[in-house]
Amino acid sequence: MILLPSPSRFLLQILQSRLQNPEKAVELDCHSVEFDDVRYHIQFSVKNPQSMLLSVSLPTPPPEIVFFSGLPFGAIEAIKGAYGVLVQILDPPKDGYNLTMKLNLSKLPPDEEQRHALLVKIASVREVVLGAPIRIILKHLASRKVAPDLDRLVALVHRPNESFFLVPQAEKVTIVYPMRFKDSVDVVLATSFLQEFVEARRTAGLNNAPPCQWSSSPPMDLREAPPHSVTANAGFVTFVIFPRHVEGRKLDRVVWSLLTFHAYVSYHVKCSEGFMHTRMRRRVESLIQVLDRAKPEVEKPKKSSPRRSFKRLSLKDARANSNS
Amino acid sequence: MDAADRPAVVIDNGTGYTKIGFAGNVEPCFIIPTVVAVNESFSKDSRGSGKGNWLAQHNAGVMADLDFFIGDEALTRCRSSSVYNLSYPIQHGQVDNWDSMERFWQQCIFNYLRCEPEDHYFLLTESPLTPPENREYTGEIMFETFNVPGLYIGVQPVLALAAGYTTSKCEMTGVVVDVGHGATHIVPVAEGYVIGGSIKSFPIAGRDVTLFIQQLLQERGEHMPPEESFEVARRVKEMFCYTSSDILKEYGKHDREPSKYIKHWTGIKPKTGAPYNCDVGYERFLGPEIFFNPEIYSSDFNTPLPTVVDSCIQSSAIDTRRALYKNIVLSGGTTMIKDFHKRLQRDVKKIVDARTDASDARHGGDVKSKPVEVNVVSHPIQSFAVWFGGSVLACTPEFYSACHTKAEYEEYGGSICRANPVFKGMY
Ligand SMILES: Nc1ncnc2c1ncn2[C@@H]1O[C@H](COP(=O)(O)OP(=O)(O)OP(=O)(O)O)[C@@H](O)[C@H]1O
Ligand SMILES: [Mg+2]
Numbered sequence: 236m237i238l239l240p241s242p243s244r245f246l247l248q249i250l251q252s253r254l255q256n257p258e259k260a261v262e263l264d265c266h267s268v269e270f271d272d273v274r275y276h277i278q279f280s281v282k283n284p285q286s287m288l289l290s291v292s293l294p295t296p297p298p299e300i301v302f303f304s305g306l307p308f309g310a311i312e313a314i315k316g317a318y319g320v321l322v323q324i325l326d327p328p329k330d331g332y333n334l335t336m337k338l339n340l341s342k343l344p345p346d347e348e349q350r351h352a353l354l355v356k357i358a359s360v361r362e363v364v365l366g367a368p369i370r371i372i373l374k375h376l377a378s379r380k381v382a383p384d385l386d387r388l389v390a391l392v393h394r395p396n397e398s399f400f401l402v403p404q405a406e407k408v409t410i411v412y413p414m415r416f417k418d419s420v421d422v423v424l425a426t427s428f429l430q431e432f433v434e435a436r437r438t439a440g441l442n443n444a445p446p447c448q449w450s451s452s453p454p455m456d457l458r459e460a461p462p463h464s465v466t467a468n469a470g471f472v473t474f475v476i477f478p479r480h481v482e483g484r485k486l487d488r489v490v491w492s493l494l495t496f497h498a499y500v501s502y503h504v505k506c507s508e509g510f511m512h513t514r515m516r517r518r519v520e521s522l523i524q525v526l527d528r529a530k531p532e533v534e535k536p537k538k539s540s541p542r543r544s545f546k547r548l549s550l551k552d553a554r555a556n557s558n559s
Numbered sequence: 560m561d562a563a564d565r566p567a568v569v570i571d572n573g574t575g576y577t578k579i580g581f582a583g584n585v586e587p588c589f590i591i592p593t594v595v596a597v598n599e600s601f602s603k604d605s606r607g608s609g610k611g612n613w614l615a616q617h618n619a620g621v622m623a624d625l626d627f628f629i630g631d632e633a634l635t636r637c638r639s640s641s642v643y644n645l646s647y648p649i650q651h652g653q654v655d656n657w658d659s660m661e662r663f664w665q666q667c668i669f670n671y672l673r674c675e676p677e678d679h680y681f682l683l684t685e686s687p688l689t690p691p692e693n694r695e696y697t698g699e700i701m702f703e704t705f706n707v708p709g710l711y712i713g714v715q716p717v718l719a720l721a722a723g724y725t726t727s728k729c730e731m732t733g734v735v736v737d738v739g740h741g742a743t744h745i746v747p748v749a750e751g752y753v754i755g756g757s758i759k760s761f762p763i764a765g766r767d768v769t770l771f772i773q774q775l776l777q778e779r780g781e782h783m784p785p786e787e788s789f790e791v792a793r794r795v796k797e798m799f800c801y802t803s804s805d806i807l808k809e810y811g812k813h814d815r816e817p818s819k820y821i822k823h824w825t826g827i828k829p830k831t832g833a834p835y836n837c838d839v840g841y842e843r844f845l846g847p848e849i850f851f852n853p854e855i856y857s858s859d860f861n862t863p864l865p866t867v868v869d870s871c872i873q874s875s876a877i878d879t880r881r882a883l884y885k886n887i888v889l890s891g892g893t894t895m896i897k898d899f900h901k902r903l904q905r906d907v908k909k910i911v912d913a914r915t916d917a918s919d920a921r922h923g924g925d926v927k928s929k930p931v932e933v934n935v936v937s938h939p940i941q942s943f944a945v946w947f948g949g950s951v952l953a954c955t956p957e958f959y960s961a962c963h964t965k966a967e968y969e970e971y972g973g974s975i976c977r978a979n980p981v982f983k984g985m986y
């Protein structure tokens with residue numbers, strides 16, 4: 236997996252199994268937490284097995300951001316637009332959540348393909364709600380306009396108490412991410428990852444991708460941003476999106492990628508740490524082999540299967556075992 | 560917000576299936592096969608030719624270190640493309656390939672749960688008799704790669720016992736019979752503590768039942784594509800198997816009324832797409848029988864499971880024995896076989912009664928000793944009882960203080976993970 240997919244695997248699985256085994260209409264009450272503190276609470280009752288109560292809680296917005304009745308601007312319209320007759324938004328939402336929707340699954344379209352597409356859309360509720368403002372801005376960009384009633388610099392929440400910034404213009408939208416990481420090793424890895432990322436953008440094949448830049452200090456675009464929001468320990472990344480990037484069906488993917496850019500970097504930082512550990516284990520392994528060769532010949536202890544004893548696991552025979 | 564305010568992530572890694580989810584839920588979010596499909600062409604090349612190789616792959620548009628899949632996806636990928644090889648990171652309940660294991664965890668966290676590991680405490684499980692080195696390795700990966708704020712590694716049977724926590728008054732004394740896919744353990748627990756010296760292993764588990772059924776079907780000449788036969792045997796096992804009370808009688812029943820007892824399996828050949836059929840007969844009760852008559856499966860092991868359970872209890876302190884007989888708890892997918900608990904209860908009871916009668920006879924037969932109560936407890940969630948127990952325990956406030964924290968790890972290193980305290984919530 237290179238990119239984080241938009242639909243939540245968990246939500247999609249629940250929806251699909253509900254529709255596949257309608258006879259197993261048991262009561263269900265479960266919760267799940269995704270990256271950046273997006274939480275879901277799912278409820279099904281026995282009495283009304285076709286109706287799903289889905290509550291979503293969003294990351295706490297930093298002070299520079301105003302939510303409208305608990306949601307980012309344009310979210311209500313986006314929900315209604317995405318789910319149509321299926322959805323009923325409950326007001327007020329369940330305690331502790333930003334949004335509670337009642338989804339009537341009996342109103343799903345009968346056509347297999349359309350139905351699946353709508354389930355995926357429900358599982359992508361995060362993109363619909365949190366991505367609503369970016370979608371509005373980028374939709375206007377596609378028709379080379381600026382969305383009305385916006386500040387020159389728009390802050391949008393993407394992580395708890397953290398925002399990223401958009402400068403909407405008619406011909407382009409500039410997007411700036413202050414990158415922050417908790418762990419000092421992550422900061423180092425993320426910084427070099429981002430520099431490589433910018434470097435990679437320059438290679439021939441990617442001429443049409445949005446230009447991107449990394450800087451250690453806040454770029455000029457953030458002049459007007461509140462000071463607490465322009466501190467970042469892994470620098471600032473800037474993308475410039477042009478109308479050609481958001482034409483037609485590209486829009487959805489762009490919205491999701493922009494919304495989760497920080498999570499994307501964070502995921503790859505963790506992956507590279509894992510990758511380095513694999514390399515380190517191999518290295519240790521080969522050094523141990525060198526040491527072993529230097530030892531005088533002693534009788535090899537028999538490998539006892541299935542239980543390996545207190546001897547340190549050696550990678551080589553671990554791999555040999557797994558192939559057997 | 561503090562990590563302790565979010566639900567802990569509970570992962571039970573089994574030889575066959577991994578159960579992944581959040582504490583506080585009744586069911587795991589995902590139950591997926593513990594398998595990784597890796598692109599071997601990459602890991603072989605990468606040993607020698609460092610950077611050049613990376614560049615070549617980069618230019619080919621492949622992020623080679625991310626070119627792998629886990630769970631059901633791994634199985635389908637491997638079927639459709641020869642580039643991937645399957646690696647089973649856990650063998651007989653123990654992690655055996657740490658590279659695969661780390662990749663498996665990575666995808667469990669980022670692709671399945673989609674959570675940020677830094678934001679959650681983690682509860683992982685291990686099989687009893689796991690060497691402390693493994694626990695240290697697990698700690699290293701969790702703290703170094705994933706930066707988890709806190710980690711607890713629970714012993715699977717203890718967690719299974721804790722699964723009874725909410726259903727009744729929590730009884731932390733009992734014998735857990737955990738029959739999973741790759742390992743069977745019989746573990747006596749007294750007041751939440753494992754009676755270490757009395758743990759017994761039994762060399763047969765779910766995988767063996769599948770293998771035995773596969774062998775029986777093949778010997779009987781049922782036609783099925785060889786590459787599918789293990790999978791078919793597994794499905795047949797899970798759908799049709801039951802434990803009989805007496806095999807001879809069962810043979811009789813099948814022979815008298817074959818139409819009632821013979822089941823049919825229909826599959827589709829993966830290569831040609833042609834459908835195929837096979838009949839399932841004696842396999843239905845012979846498969847599970849290997850727990851009660853192991854000699855029909857293996858030539859070098861012939862002690863039945865009930866005898867092992869009995870000797871396990873007999874080897875623990877005399878004053879706990881009655882309590883242990885009274886609470887024999889089943890856990891693991893294989894114990895879901897129909898009527899497994901009835902047969903186990905009956906056979907253990909037989910052994911116990913025979914012993915009481917013999918000792919009464921030795922004492923002249925005047926005094927009758929009080930009969931021993933044998934109780935095999937079975938509950939509907941027993942196939943993921945370990946996970947559920949973890950989910951319950953990770954909700955208690957004591958859980959957070961029993962965890963090893965990142966700060967402790969940085970101070971003392973992986974060795975802190977060697978011991979995992981049993982905590983209050985377990986009583
Ligand atoms: N209904 C069923 N009837 C019979 N067998 C079943 C059933 N459901 C699952 N199994 C078997 O149970 C096994 C999986 O059990 P479980 O998930 O408890 O094992 P595990 O935790 O992966 O392995 P272990 O604990 O040995 O490491 C598989 O062999 C599966 O085929
Ligand atoms: Mg298990």
